Amino acid sequence: MNSLFPVAALSLSLLATTSGMAAPPKETVSDGVVKIGVLTDMSGVYSTLGGKGTQVAVEMAAQDFGGKVLGKPIVVIGADHQNKADIASAKAREWFDNEKVDMITGLLNSGCALAVQKLGGDKKRIVMVTGAASTDLTNKAWTPYGIHYVYDTYALGKVTGQAVVQTGGKSWFFITADYAFGQSLEQNTTLFVNKLGGKVLGSVRHPLSTADFSSYLLQAQSSGAQIIGLANAGGDTINAIKQAREFGIGQKGQKLVGLLIFDTDIKSLGLTAAQGMQFTSGFYWDRDEGTRAFSRRFFAIHKAMPTMDQAGAYSATMNYLKAIKAAGNDDPDAVMAKLKAMDISDFFAVHGKIRIDGRMVHDMYLMEVKKPSESKGEWDLLKIVKTVPGDEAYMPLSESTCPAVKK
Amino acid sequence: MGMSIQTVLSQVMLGLNNGVFYAILSLGLAVIFGLLNIVNFVHGALYMLGAYVALLGYSMLGPLLGKPDFHLNYWAALIVAPLVVGALGIAIEKTMLRRLRKFDHLYGLLLTFGLALIIQGVFTNYFNVSGDAYDGKPEVLNGVVDLGFMMFPKYRLWVIAISLAVCFGTWYVIERTKLGSYLRAGTENPELVKAFGINVPLMITLTYGFGVGLAAFAGVLAAPIYSVSPVMGSEMIITVFAVVVIGGMGSIMGSIVTGLLLGMVEGFTKVVYAPASGTVIFLIMVVVLLVKPTGLFGREA
Secondary structure, three states, rough: OOOHHHHHHHHHHHHHHHHHHOOOOOOOOOHHHHEEEEEEOOOOOOOOHHHHHHHHHHHHHHHHOEEOOOOEEEEEEEEEEEOOHHHHHHHHHHHHOOOOOEEEEEEEHHHHHHHHHHHHHHHHHEEOOOOOOOHHHOOOOOOOOOOOOOOOOOHHHHHHHHHHHHHOOEEEEEEEEOOHHHHHHHHHHHHHHHHOOOOOEEEEEOOOOOOOHHHHHHHHHHHHEEEEEEEOOOOOOOOOOHHHHHOOOOOOEEEEEOOOOOOHHHHOOOOHHOOEEEEEOOOOOOHHHHHHHHHHHHHHHHHOOOOOOHHHHHHHHHHHHHHHHHOOOHHHHHHHHHHOOOOOOOOOOOEEEEEEOEEEEOOOEOOOOOOOOHHOOOOEEEEEEEEOHHHHHOOOOHHHOOOOOOO | OOOOOHHHHHHHHHHHHHHHHHHHHHHHHHHHHHHHHOOOOHHHHHHHHHHHHHHHHHOOOHHHHHOOOOOOOOOHHHHHHHHHHHHHHHHHHHHHHHHHHOOOOOOOOOHHHHHHHHHHHHHHHOOOOOOEEEOOOOHHHHOOOOOOOOOOOOHHHHHHHHHHHHHHHHHHHHHOHHHHHHHHHHOOEEEEEEHHHOHHHHHHHHHHHHHHHHHHHHHHHHHHOOOOOOOOHHHHHHHHHHHHHHOOOHHHHHHHHHHHHHHHHHHHHHHHOOOHOOHHHHHHHHHHHOOOOOEEEEEEE
């Protein structure tokens, strides 16, 4: 915390000097360009829900902003992190050191996001994570230059976990993706299940990108738990749900709960297979006029409606650019101070605010998959059951282990 | 998690289900390696293509022909997909692999590996990487059967039965019939067999077509179980190559038996210690290579 006061003071004084002048000073933007790097899963198990679509969203934001900020061009580049932390980290280093990249966004994998955020901390560059979910990003792995924008495992576990336990799902068994994200999601959900008097009977871990879930599903079935919690994402969740249906699991007594589901997963599963499932999301394209307007424009380019990761990357980029404009330069400290001071409010973020720990707190939604008979179109997939205010969904600062949070 | 006999049996049954895919794919590889001396790395991509023929035939062919109600049904796909992919294989053999025959194995391996990357890359570009659902599973194969120790999906039982039939049928043709003896003789001494008036180049081309047709057949069988995705082949092929190495390159019966056994070993590992299930096959491969480098069923070179 101590380190932030001089920064805030500095940025305020900068603002005072720039606003006093008729024209902005010459070297306001380092290297004469604002370069945004979209580093995400472009080819793997998560690429449908992020991938090129995330880059499309970021490019849209740069364009909507006018293509220039403080008179300098905005450039967007993209790369595939292949869901491997070492590759993500090497690419980010190359971008920071040689390619003049000012900000990295996307990062659809907690392992990759943790590595890149750490590097951003060392190199003093802003990292806006839209894809990954681990709460470690805003706790023990916190850096002054990291922002966790769209959702996290705490919010997913809390909103979905509470909704399920309150409707009678007391005993749980987890099928968990065996890396930082899955473990974090399982832990966070377990916390709320226990808090409300539920019980976790066991769990089984599977490697990322698994084709055959039948064996894990049978273990879950024989545990006798009422709820089979899927602490995985993307292609893994799709396969698990599909195969559960095949074995007749989830049809009598036991219920499957996907803890992280994206619209594109439902699209792939089909409404018949997914109907009635509840999960938590930070965004739904068909929520109001604003989301629909953006999503239709996005659809025209990408041929799919945006997921929360993709819409979030647009919003993150837009607000990053706004902060540069407000700060009058692209110095990471000044921009971070602006970002944390401004209200984040657009079609994506409702009542948004970036906290001291880097968490962008905004309203979250408990969603339910529509029945085939309720759907009026190809992408008419979900309904919002409940809107959960950001302060209720996300981890309160009092529980945080972030080094910047004073206890 | 208790280790009841029921749990073990059901996991082994699931393992057998994966094992038949290993068996049918490694069988194709063994046939191709045995007769053409080519390490066919494009096998996984052709398995994926087979699944896509089924998927696209079911959901896109009708609209394309202007008859939106037309679906290429599952049974037809089981025949059409191997034919389509087999024809593609024949084209690959005639235009590319044939030219490499006089060079080292390595060139064929590199070429087929490159082809696999290209096919997968093109499909990744046009299709959903997390997979699309195949909706053409026939009504008769829906539902589950009570095996006593577990409820097992009818469809998977069908997959096990038909795969075993195809595997052992292939083995019988190659090892026990006249046609098979020509094939085997053709690889040992092509000049001599030619002298008997047999068209060896044609035989080799058709063999390659048949081998990759098997991969496409497995792809159709897999479509209703797994999501049909551009990466389904590359995920499978690494394990399948390990199976081939363990069984012994080029051994027909070896590849079938090893495929089935390793599927079951993998299933059993999931009960004992699930995280090791992804690596157990490779551990076995290391041990086999150390103890018997030609593979369990391999002939001494």
